[in-house]
Amino acid sequence: MGSAPEHVHTEGDLGHQHATEVTQSNERRIRLVFLLTAGYALVQAIGGWIAGSLALIADAGHMISDSAALLLALVAYRVARWPIDAQRTYGFHRVRVLAALANGATLLLLVAWIAWEAVQRINQPAEILAGPMLIVATIGLLVNLIGAYALWSGDSGDSNLRGALLHVVGDLLGSIGAITAAVGIMLTGWAILDPLLSVLVAGLVIRSAWGLVSDSIRVLLQATPKGIDATEIEASLRDLPGIAEVGHFHAWTLTDESIIATVHVSADQGADPLSLPPLVASWLQETRGIDHVTVQVDPRGSLLTRHT
Template sequence: MTPSHDHGHDHDHGAHDHSHVPDVGAGNEKRMAVAAALTGLFMLVEAGGGLVAGSLALLADAGHMLTDFAALLLAWFAFRVARRPADWKRTYGFDRFSVLVAFVNGIGLFVIAAVIAVEAVQRFRNPVPVLGDTMLVIAVAGLLVNLLSFWVLHGADKDNLNVRGAALHVLGDLLGSVAAIAAAVVILLTGWMPIDPLLSVLVVLLILRSAWYVVKESGRILLEAAPRGFDTRAVAADLVALEGIEDVHHLHAWSITEKRRMMTLHARIEPGSDGARNPERITAAIKARLKDRFGIAHATVEIEHDDCADAGDCGEATARRQEPATTA
């Protein structure tokens, strides 16, 4: 009689927690709130100074800081929402809300960059007088505020996508302040006004760099791609090396957030092996291997004894044990 399929989704309760309560650091939330307050307050000062001085570089940096202020506020709000536990409708909880926020922030950066670039072109065609001394004072103050904000975020969780994105935003502001200082010095020494829109273009490039990073990383998670640096083919081949496993297929890996990696897979057991008699043992071995070598703390493993239950759809990440060749 052919052994029956064991298609239960076995979980090793000692390997991870099934409550799906998010691990959201209160320190991240507080640091984000402080950085948002610093950025928002100085954004108003810089925007007013840019209007008084007639400096596009200051206005460009203020526009960048406006986006950063919104990004930091949303990131703070995302940490608040992520505190909520999972329920029957949202079984993974609210952690991915922070990833969605990061994606929206990144798209917003592209919009701000486009607005600044258009204004810079207009300034090149029709130069506007700039008050270099006023511009210099405000730019120096902005540099100090950005240094303080960057220091606040430096102590947060660097593996968190929102934190990393926020730090990049603040770093862009910091470099934007440096550009504004340079423009003010050139104007005071030479009176060459085109340096102001020229350096505002540099700020645009900084914005675009930050935007691309945030959109790319958050988009990867939202599209449920395999985690960065994670090769499902290599994982399948590694698991086949475990004793008693004949074949690994239907392997899928994705992330809820950058720190919460997930996986599902089918493992076919060799007939007559210890794993065939004790599927719980082989399931525990697979889970331990995934956690120790690949950082997967939550995996759903389906044990099979003969053909794949999902015939004709066994996934691309497939590995089969290679038996040594025999000679007649």
């Protein structure tokens, strides 16, 4: 073996998309549900303000968070079609991550306001117009039923569509909760049901909002994706035939469904260095689902982690 490192790379085509192929039908379904959800969120916010219902306003925040998730799904469809160029060799996939971070941060502020207002109303209950509250919540139930049916009847193999359906189901439960609270207030006069429900809905919002923020930060910091243990992977690669040493394994997320990795290896005595990149890339794809791999073959003895 020569003294100079052999830089051997195995990667997918730069324009290759790793997500499930999206049909125009699925995109139209998500666009329809986005328009329904965003439109109703506005109606619900106005109705909640008129009825004095914090629960409706909180659920409007929940609908806004799900509208944002649907919008991000639409962005993902469109971004996947944008061509790469010499300055953006990975394309524009991180646009979705930036949008998710902004959306999550905004929703956390909304949750803080809802929690503060709920505490005030629990201490000093306000008058709730249960009739208008019931009407707005019932409209929401119908909107969410339509949205759930539109998504459920689409391609179940599309991860964007499945994610959108889960968000709409969450909105459906929120509408049922608002209807229950409105009926409870009408029957009992207990206005405290409204702020109590708003706290429960805020819990749903903060869960999704924090998930958006934390996942976005992980991606932007190029943290190792969840479920990927660099030390364990290096140890496993070291056991593959023909590999003497493994080191400098790095992995990061490009998009929700695309992980990129780089790793350095060296060949055992008598092994063909050119056989190692496809071997390593194939193993990482089959065992860890990493389908965009760059492998560098270095001279034996140049890596700190050695085969034992």
